Amino acid sequence: MKTAGGFGRGPAGNRSAAHGAGRPCCRRGGGGGLGAFVEPAALAALLAKPAHGYDLRKEISLITDGQVEVDAGGLYRVLRRLEDEGFVTSAWAEGGTGPQRRDYQLTAEGRELAQDWITRLRERERLSRILADALSAQTEEPDGRNG
Amino acid sequence: MKTAGGFGRGPAGNRSAAHGAGRPCCRRGGGGGLGAFVEPAALAALLAKPAHGYDLRKEISLITDGQVEVDAGGLYRVLRRLEDEGFVTSAWAEGGTGPQRRDYQLTAEGRELAQDWITRLRERERLSRILADALSAQTEEPDGRNG
DNA sequence: ACCAACTATATGTTATTAACATATAGTTGT
DNA sequence: ACAACTATATGTTAATAACATATAGTTGGT
Numbered sequence: 001m002k003t004a005g006g007f008g009r010g011p012a013g014n015r016s017a018a019h020g021a022g023r024p025c026c027r028r029g030g031g032g033g034l035g036a037f038v039e040p041a042a043l044a045a046l047l048a049k050p051a052h053g054y055d056l057r058k059e060i061s062l063i064t065d066g067q068v069e070v071d072a073g074g075l076y077r078v079l080r081r082l083e084d085e086g087f088v089t090s091a092w093a094e095g096g097t098g099p100q101r102r103d104y105q106l107t108a109e110g111r112e113l114a115q116d117w118i119t120r121l122r123e124r125e126r127l128s129r130i131l132a133d134a135l136s137a138q139t140e141e142p143d144g145r146n147g
Numbered sequence: 148m149k150t151a152g153g154f155g156r157g158p159a160g161n162r163s164a165a166h167g168a169g170r171p172c173c174r175r176g177g178g179g180g181l182g183a184f185v186e187p188a189a190l191a192a193l194l195a196k197p198a199h200g201y202d203l204r205k206e207i208s209l210i211t212d213g214q215v216e217v218d219a220g221g222l223y224r225v226l227r228r229l230e231d232e233g234f235v236t237s238a239w240a241e242g243g244t245g246p247q248r249r250d251y252q253l254t255a256e257g258r259e260l261a262q263d264w265i266t267r268l269r270e271r272e273r274l275s276r277i278l279a280d281a282l283s284a285q286t287e288e289p290d291g292r293n294g
Numbered sequence: 295a296c297c298a299a300c301t302a303t304a305t306g307t308t309a310t311t312a313a314c315a316t317a318t319a320g321t322t323g324t
Numbered sequence: 325a326c327a328a329c330t331a332t333a334t335g336t337t338a339a340t341a342a343c344a345t346a347t348a349g350t351t352g353g354t
Binding site for chain 3: 174175176177178179180199200201202219220223224227245246247248249
Binding site for chain 2: 030031032033034035036037040041043044047048063064065067068111114115117118120121122123124125126127128129130131132134135136137138139
């Protein structure tokens with residue numbers, strides 16, 4: 001997910017060493033940061049309309065007003081896994097021009113999984129608020145000004 | 148984090164195979180689920196008051212009204228890493244009875260990191276809401292009933 | 295005196311997930 | 325002819341939680 005602003009770690013600097021290429025190193029993310037997003041985003045896009053992978057990525061950006069951008073590689077990986085698990089079906093599209101497309105759509109189980117994700121996301125929202133509030137409460141200054 | 152309710156995956160069942168022990172297998176979580184929680188929770192507890200590890204775990208439960216329970220092993224690991232990175236200092240406590248205690252407290256940089264986490268958690272809260280709303284919008288039934 | 299429960303710290307391991315990187319290949323527009 | 329877009333896909337690194345297990349010192353109940 002490409003959200004605004006990084007989350008560098010100081011003061012000891014980023015823990016990952018620079019790559020051998022000698023350029024400023026990038027850093028792998030891991031879902032631990034903001035939590036899993038690609039799967040629910042994919043489900044939301046598929047609920048809107050069945051589509052091929054590349055289009056789904058654009059649909060995700062559309063239905064979240066540009067707030068969520070998913071990694072193409074990760075999206076295809078998630079779609080494959082969802083199909084393996086029975087939440088999605090896909091087939092190569094006939095005709096058309098350009099590179100071969102694979103059309104995806106949700107199964108009934110996929111719609112149920114989407115419901116599960118609503119619950120999970122509301123829970124994540126709630127716990128994020130609880131923790132942010134706990135942190136904020138401890139950093140209030142005596143005169144009420146916040147840091 | 149031990150939150151209410153699991154998040155099993157169907158219909159193909161859990162992907163992890165049962166352990167060789169032949170008992171119902173547990174499953175490792177990974178931060179991808181709800182996102183990182185142990186570090187901000189530890190920082191919130193330390194902002195409330197410097198304390199030893201075991202007490203911090205209880206403080207976390209206290210300041211989140213029992214909503215957040217962190218794994219003890221993970222908490223000690225995070226405390227050590229935060230110390231390695233300069234956000235926390237610790238020292239063995241003198242005197243007292245029972246097992247040896249290690250007292251932790253935040254550094255100035257640790258307080259800054261706590262500020263960073265407020266920002267990050269608000270962002271997570273916001274994005275969780277956006278995604279949950281996107282999913283909910285697609286599952287509304289024509290007569291307005293929600294699934 | 296014995297033992298369960300609590301206190302207290304710590305490492306090993308498995309699993310989930312995102313991000314960065316790179317690859318191949320077919321159109322389209324300049 | 326070539327850059328940019330379209331479209332799919334795998335390799336790899338890194339972040340993080342959860343489960344498991346270990347060691348060791350009190351305390352309280354029987």
